Amino acid sequence: MLGALLENDAAKPSPPSSSPDHPGREAGVNARGLFWEAKRGEAQVSLLGSVHVGFPELYPLRPEIEDAFREAPRLAVEADVTSGTAQMTAALRMFGGWYTDGRTYKDELPADVVQLIEQKKKENPLLQMTVQDTMKPWMVLYMIIGTNYRDIGFDPEYGIDVYFLKKAKEAGKTILELEGVDAQLSFFERFDRETVAFLLREELSKTPQEVKQSLNTIFDYWTKGDARALGAMIDRDNAPPEKKRYVEAMYDQRNRRMAERIDALSKEEKTPLFVIVGAAHLVGQNNVLDALKAKGFTVTQK
Template sequence: MRRPLFAFLFSLLWLLASTASAAAATERGALFKVSLDGHEMHLFGTLHVGLPEFYPLEPRIAEALGQASTLALELDPAQPQRELLRAVREHGMLDPGAAGYDAMEAQQRALLDKLIEQGRLDASRVMTFKPVLLATLLTLAEYTKQGYRTDLSSEAWLVRQARAQGARVLELESLDRQLSLLDRLAEPDRWRFLDEMMAAIVSGAQRREARNMVQAWRSADREALDAIAARCELDASVSGSFVNRVLLKERNAGLANSLLDLLRREPKTFAAVGVLHLLGSESVPKLLQEKGVQVERIY
């Protein structure tokens, strides 16, 4: 699984979270308990899109969150929209005067125009974005076409619960940090990233990956989630390698350090990050364990 991992993008739509309908609570995603010197943190692997029937989350989540002084997330979903727009302008826009998409081969440009239309994106706006950001928007559109909603993300539900009970919401990263990572690819590889994404959409591979990811998360299928993480680590494509190396492993190191600081400061906390950050050879739980933290995978 290599593409539905861009947490920065999903945060664009967290700003309009809505109330989910109640359903029978069951295990979702992955849940860890970490402890150090008498302090305890529950670490939950989230999905950045959702359906109404995913909620409420199971009782252990609600109980742990109810006892927590702080909910830590990758990004604070309540950030003002002006901050989002500023970060996109600074990190996500093509340089003035750049040839941009006009320099694409005619066949690829025609395909891009078709996918933008199919994804119901505003062409006049998204064609001003850099290719990796545009590729990510196309990815999200594949989720949307299957009915999954960003306003029903795990983070949106958790934030509503936390704020209702007076818990602090802590941001582990920033929009600037997340968007700036997309500039790390060399110029030719940025366009290869977009080409690979378009090919995956046309072939149906992206749609299958999205469906597999949601199904594994919604049933807390440990074997399936671990298999997705393993495939991600083996993906040698430009896009897959970049996601694994930069958007997962590099970010995992910073997330682990921030979570360790929080664990040391506060006796009971709750943290929630994208589920793939909690899986694989250099996952957040593994990095915490290497720092002397006791780690238990609940499911």
């Protein structure tokens, strides 16, 4: 969930064509979505870019996507966030997000970031309850991001991956993971203090209006199937060193590993494979689709 939400972080976008108060409500069956087909010999892989938060009006998706899912006996996702094991793993990982030696996030972060966090807590009663002093900085970041999205009406329960995970379990499909919950929740533990501080400054600087505008734009591009525009939102060329380290770890490294896993799964069985990953992993530089092309797949946007 942590990586999922952060994958929507981007440079300030242009205003979307959909209504600011009803982002992407023309989605669902009328939306093209970010959807590709990859083939190599007998291997057939459908790849759908997910936005990991959403709203009920998003579903069902257009028939071509729903049909491809229905015909595939196997579903591969970044992590099965709906499984009991995943939820237990997440809970255990969360315990690792707290200091037990007397330290607080205030001891570990620059004074200006601490001041921004305290101001945000004053403005948001929910954050006063959820952000505790003994949390590690990455855990504080997780809480702030989740609260920002929920405050503007986007719910992870309506994320595209969750929608298809529930359908897959109802249909008895095989569910496979490209990463797993533990790998995702341990992501920020590997960052140095400067990078986490940078990400906190970036997130805390956003107004609710800016968060809403960013997500509206993402849904607008997703609805139109505009992979190029969405990829352009990930600005690595003009980014400071901290953001470049984040982009390299969040996208480049993970994209390579995901492509290797998809490649391996395509060889295990001849049955169609339906893959759902965050849309940002399928666009921009060094994306999963390019890595699959390098492995001999022919990739077509549908």
